[in-house]
Amino acid sequence: MQNESFIKGLPPNSNNYYSVILNIINKLKFINNDTEKVFLEIGNNL
């Protein structure tokens, strides 16, 4: 994964930041959908 390769020591340049941030955005999108799922599950079970 791009993020992991960055953390493990790619040289600090803007292109790398760009791909890491893109990765962060994808993760954020993913968990935003999940947040809804978590609470909907609790609500439905109640």
Added chain:
Amino acid sequence: MEFGFNNLARIILELNAYFKKSITNINNDKNELLKILGFIENISNEISNFKKIVKHLRVLGISTKIEIARLGTDDKGFSALVQNVDRLSEIIEQKAGNISQQANYLISEISRTNLDLDNLFIEQDRLSKNVLDSAAVSLEEFKNQYNKNKNFIEGTFENTKSITSNIGDVVVAIQFHDITRQQIEHINEAFNHLLEEIKLEDEDTKLNETIYDICEIQAEQLNHTADKFGEAVQDIIEKLNLIAKDFDSIFIDSEKLYINSHSNGKTQLESVCSKLMGISEALGKNVQIEEHLNKSINTAVDIVEELARYVQEIENIGDEIEIIALNAIVKAAHVGNEGSALGILAESIQKLSIEAKEQTGSITTKLENVNAIAQGLRLSLNNSSIKDELISEKELKVITDKILKNESEAKRQFLSLNNDISAISKGISYFSSKINIHNKFLEIIYNIVSDINSILINIHPQIKPRTKREFNDVLYKKYTMKSEREIHEKVINRKSISKEENKNTNLEFGDNIELF
């Protein structure tokens, strides 16, 4: 319910009063029957006197026939006397036999009724002292238990209030996901904005500063979001556990309620009913004995009337013979010395007729006494009849059946409710123990924060401290929540990472920090 209690208590009181009164009545009836028995036994004894009279009359009749033959007279007055003496003897013998037979029948009937009364006395005394008193106590205990249970249920209602309040809290916590989503959406927008900046900005230093500032703020926003989200889910779990606990306590309370209202496998109300059913049977038996007593009294009255008729018949013949004997005495005097023996015989017959009449008079007096007692008993029985003044055996059965049906329905509903409560409690506990999806969510968030921190640590050595440069504050206007603005302000007012802080931050990143 209160009305039912009072009604039941009233029935028990009335039954108790009835049985107590009945015990006194039984004693009175028994005394009266014993008096009748005494009179009848006397009459039975007096019948033997009639036998003596009959014996004497027969002897006198034979002697008169011999004397008539000796004198060779065919005077019709003497023949009529002999014929009437024979008839009187037969009638007295026959009627006395009837009287004796009927008197013996009456004696056995009254003795049997007396035995019934003795048994009734024992039964009613038992009912009054044991069954009804204990039914009243059971009812009182049930009433107390009912009031206790009422308070208990009101206490349980307090628990349900707490459940309602906790469910409200859970619903509020569930709504929190909208806030979380909104915050994450804002963070997302900030990073999208940053991507645009990266595309547009040529100058490395300026770009690094922008990346650093936005990342630092968003890491803080994400940490805050994760904390609040974790708290919300934790709150939901805790509240669910509290709800389960409240349901459990309702279950335990209602178990107690069930156990308290039972003794020897029966509820107090069932125990009252089983006693009332015993009483209902006793009432049925009572009615039977009462009917039997009534029948005995009527039989006594009928027999007494019959006896009086027999006695009257004896008395009538006695009168007739007395006159004929008087006539024979007069005729004997006309015959002179020759008829003196016949005169003596006629006189003796007259005396015996008078004796027979006296005997019937004594029996009549006794019969009148028996009749008066029997009539009095009949009147008292009619006045105290169970059918008129008390609830009937059938009505009592209807009431007890109704109570038992309600009791059984309540028991069924109670058990079903308890099963439901137990299932809900178990279900909630199971469900709350399974809520762990948020951990995965938090893991990803902390993973993102870790990515952001890596960027920060990477850029930090290449930029000036924030106090010595301009801060890119473009995001501030986009916040919609107070908490977001507070975090933003906290970050921009913070001095750049001190050496000490840097050291701590390095520790958090473990092996990764070696790279920078």
